[in-house]
Amino acid sequence: MHRVLIAGIAQEISSFNPVPTEYELFSIQRDEEVVEVNKGTSTAIAGAMKVFDSEADVQFVTTFAAKAVSAGPMSAECWNTLSTEFIDSLRPYVGEVDAIYLALHGAMGGKTELDPEGWVLEQTRALFGDDMPIVFSLDLHGILTAKMLQYGNGVTSYHTYPHVDLHDTGMRAASLLLKIVAGAKPVVARVRVPAIVRGDELKTDTGCFGDQIRKIKSLEAGGEILSGGFLIGNPFTDVPELCSQAFIITDGNQGDAERIALELTAEFWENREKMQSNLVPLEESVEKASSMAGPVIFTDAADAPSSGSPGDSNSILAELVRTNYPHTVLAPVTDAAAVQKAVAVGVGGTFTAAVGGALDPRFTPLEFEFEVKLLSDGNYILESWGAPQFSGITAVVISGVFTLVLTSLPVSLFDRSLFLGHGLDPKNFHSIVVKSPHCQPRFFDDWAEHNFNVDAPGSTSANLRSLGHSICSRPIFPLDPDVSFEPTVEIFN
Ligand SMILES: [Zn+2]
Numbered sequence: 001m002h003r004v005l006i007a008g009i010a011q012e013i014s015s016f017n018p019v020p021t022e023y024e025l026f027s028i029q030r031d032e033e034v035v036e037v038n039k040g041t042s043t044a045i046a047g048a049m050k051v052f053d054s055e056a057d058v059q060f061v062t063t064f065a066a067k068a069v070s071a072g073p074m075s076a077e078c079w080n081t082l083s084t085e086f087i088d089s090l091r092p093y094v095g096e097v098d099a100i101y102l103a104l105h106g107a108m109g110g111k112t113e114l115d116p117e118g119w120v121l122e123q124t125r126a127l128f129g130d131d132m133p134i135v136f137s138l139d140l141h142g143i144l145t146a147k148m149l150q151y152g153n154g155v156t157s158y159h160t161y162p163h164v165d166l167h168d169t170g171m172r173a174a175s176l177l178l179k180i181v182a183g184a185k186p187v188v189a190r191v192r193v194p195a196i197v198r199g200d201e202l203k204t205d206t207g208c209f210g211d212q213i214r215k216i217k218s219l220e221a222g223g224e225i226l227s228g229g230f231l232i233g234n235p236f237t238d239v240p241e242l243c244s245q246a247f248i249i250t251d252g253n254q255g256d257a258e259r260i261a262l263e264l265t266a267e268f269w270e271n272r273e274k275m276q277s278n279l280v281p282l283e284e285s286v287e288k289a290s291s292m293a294g295p296v297i298f299t300d301a302a303d304a305p306s307s308g309s310p311g312d313s314n315s316i317l318a319e320l321v322r323t324n325y326p327h328t329v330l331a332p333v334t335d336a337a338a339v340q341k342a343v344a345v346g347v348g349g350t351f352t353a354a355v356g357g358a359l360d361p362r363f364t365p366l367e368f369e370f371e372v373k374l375l376s377d378g379n380y381i382l383e384s385w386g387a388p389q390f391s392g393i394t395a396v397v398i399s400g401v402f403t404l405v406l407t408s409l410p411v412s413l414f415d416r417s418l419f420l421g422h423g424l425d426p427k428n429f430h431s432i433v434v435k436s437p438h439c440q441p442r443f444f445d446d447w448a449e450h451n452f453n454v455d456a457p458g459s460t461s462a463n464l465r466s467l468g469h470s471i472c473s474r475p476i477f478p479l480d481p482d483v484s485f486e487p488t489v490e491i492f493n
Helices: 032-038 044-054 076-093 116-128 146-151 166-181 209-221 254-270 282-290 315-322 336-345
Strands: 002-010 027-030 058-067 099-104 134-138 154-157 186-193 227-231 244-251 296-299 329-334 350-355 366-376 379-381 388-390 394-399 402-407 431-434 450-455 489-492
Touching: 002 032, 002 044, 002 076, 002 116, 002 166, 027 032, 032 044, 032 058, 044 058, 044 099, 044 166, 058 076, 076 116, 099 116, 099 166, 116 134, 116 146, 134 166, 146 489, 154 166, 154 186, 154 227, 154 244, 186 254, 209 227, 209 244, 209 254, 227 254, 244 254, 254 489, 282 296, 282 315, 282 450, 315 329, 315 366, 315 402, 315 431, 336 350, 336 366, 336 394, 336 402, 366 402
Parallel strands: 002 058, 002 099, 099 134, 134 154, 296 431, 296 450, 329 402, 329 431
Antiparallel strands: 027 058, 186 244, 186 489, 227 244, 350 366, 366 394, 379 388, 394 402
């Protein structure tokens, strides 16, 4: 009988978000709660549990799973508490388990720790020793570091963007772990590419980046490699090893692993110019939309909480107000103080509040006279993969053509959950502000007349040169001119 330990810790940050992540932002499950929350969902942990459940000679134990919506870098206190709780949850199992699966993200970051996932792997290794098989999984936006590869035996990463294969990634990680337990000797080759990328060509179904992913998937399916992935990093996580990169893991065949990683990265580098965003100026977007029949989507990726922004931009709203926009508008804004005012007057009450810019001083608060339509405790279910979401006390408020969903906390907005969870069908509005770089087409694009990818300011702007990177290794495309790519293979085994 093999006994596997499952634990996880995950967040994606934007170094350019001025609001630090505090411990309270994390939703944490301990021991059996991890099973209860994940079972039957499409998370990576659920996928791993499914594989372990299907093996008669495998049992698993869960200790700790922490996840937070994307935000600014963790404060020192946050990381100290979180990292201590994480490692303490593992201590009772030293000598009790035969393998470890860690569900990670790869784009975490703290004021005092620039490689939290590397720390997790290093400390887990230190606790359980050199012979313990450890496999981890990452988001496709993860920044896989040398430290993670030094202390982990293997890794899997999402093969889809937008992400729809979390469950599969967990399943692949679990299968890889069981292969290592059964005697596979993983050798990891990785090649880093000095490029950070953004935009439609990264959509794995339709964009050029999908070519690299499809190759990896076919090599995995054919059994030629144990695992492989192409990580594009999160361009907003300004850490030393920020880059795009391929990793290939074979069972002892270093030559194949090297060759495949080199091929994939050479192809990717060729496409770097294509993999940047085409943004439409704010004024132009609003002007064009005002004469459209609708529905119209204003994509505000510069304030995408799922990428690490605070969600309190009002820059598109301000332009709509300025131009006396003639159509109905649905938009989310993080603004705890405005929510409190709504709570104070209650449903049906009216109040005046200046919304937006409460967290990010880049935005100037914008005053509205609101009527409160609905108040909630902020608990709802994520449309994408069924996980519980929490936006803090939340208010639906109306002012003229504007219907705003005011949340106390930033929440991921890559689907319609916040709207649907508060009785609002976006299809009933002419214009919808969507604070996410990309969504699955069925959520908005399939039924909208047009989607404007708006060039608005914000801490997750696809206008990458506007952000002010100061930590990642340079030169890197597109921040620097004349960047060249001289591939180096790093081997870990
Ligand atoms: Zn991601």
